[in-house]
Amino acid sequence: MFLANTSKLKQNDPKSETFFEDRLEVGEGTGPVDALASAMMRALLPAHPYLKGVELVDYKVRILDPKAATGAATRVLIEFRDKTNNKTWTTVSVDRNIISASLNALIDGLEYALIENAAMCMLCDDDGSYMA
Amino acid sequence: MGKIQEVGLDWGEVTNERAMAILNRVKALENKGYSFEGADASVHLMILHATKGYCPPFQVLDYSANVNDSNMDSASRVLKWDSKKKELGRQHGSKNDGPTARATVKVRTTNVSSFGVYVDESNTSGHELTDYVSRQYFETKTERP
Numbered sequence: 557m558f559l560a561n562t563s564k565l566k567q568n569d570p571k572s573e574t575f576f577e578d579r580l581e582v583g584e585g586t587g588p589v590d591a592l593a594s595a596m597m598r599a600l601l602p603a604h605p606y607l608k609g610v611e612l613v614d615y616k617v618r619i620l621d622p623k624a625a626t627g628a629a630t631r632v633l634i635e636f637r638d639k640t641n642n643k644t645w646t647t648v649s650v651d652r653n654i655i656s657a658s659l660n661a662l663i664d665g666l667e668y669a670l671i672e673n674a675a676m677c678m679l680c681d682d683d684g685s686y687m688a
Numbered sequence: 689m690g691k692i693q694e695v696g697l698d699w700g701e702v703t704n705e706r707a708m709a710i711l712n713r714v715k716a717l718e719n720k721g722y723s724f725e726g727a728d729a730s731v732h733l734m735i736l737h738a739t740k741g742y743c744p745p746f747q748v749l750d751y752s753a754n755v756n757d758s759n760m761d762s763a764s765r766v767l768k769w770d771s772k773k774k775e776l777g778r779q780h781g782s783k784n785d786g787p788t789a790r791a792t793v794k795v796r797t798t799n800v801s802s803f804g805v806y807v808d809e810s811n812t813s814g815h816e817l818t819d820y821v822s823r824q825y826f827e828t829k830t831e832r833p
Binding site for chain 2: 575576577578579580581582583584585586587588590591592594595596599600603604620621629631633636645646647648649650655659661663664665666667668670671
């Protein structure tokens, strides 16, 4: 389980610039979706090691309006599994760009894994600034 | 409303105004082709994102993906007769091994060096804290009075 030392967390100001960091990572794979999944994991694992136990178990693509030919909207469904407890969950995304649809479904799946299992949480103000 | 309660939020946390915004969002997405049946995690996240105070654990700021593959084999092109080897061969040679795509992502997430992060080893078989994380943690501590 990923845990944060909350006593130290309270000593830091979430509004400070150092509380968050931007990570730029590169991943390679047998296709663009595989490469994006690899890059996402490289970017997130240092801060969220819990994701090491998360795996992608199913990836489905369906064309919604075939008449639009190569410009058709694509629905991507991705099923994830948590290897630690065998729990599965599915995310969906629709876009005319199959790469965007795939990445959005992937992001949702990883975010869900973190919020379901995180022992810490952060709060934002409505304007997006972080609350202590 | 049932979904909102499943997410574990009190109804008071999601005002009627926000509930209507969620419903309108679902309708707009369904018109776009979304079908949430079976994708409960996406519904869960949509409700959370519409909830006051929710802060996602990370944000993807931008991304790029490039495909670099010279292997143009297909069902028809791969079956080319190689007269020298006297067998069916590939038109452009075998390049099936190794990655063919490269992607970059820029992600905003919590800075693990800004607070002490530890991993409960009893629950993390197979997990490891990288040198980078632990090194940064101590460097940060020395910078603070």
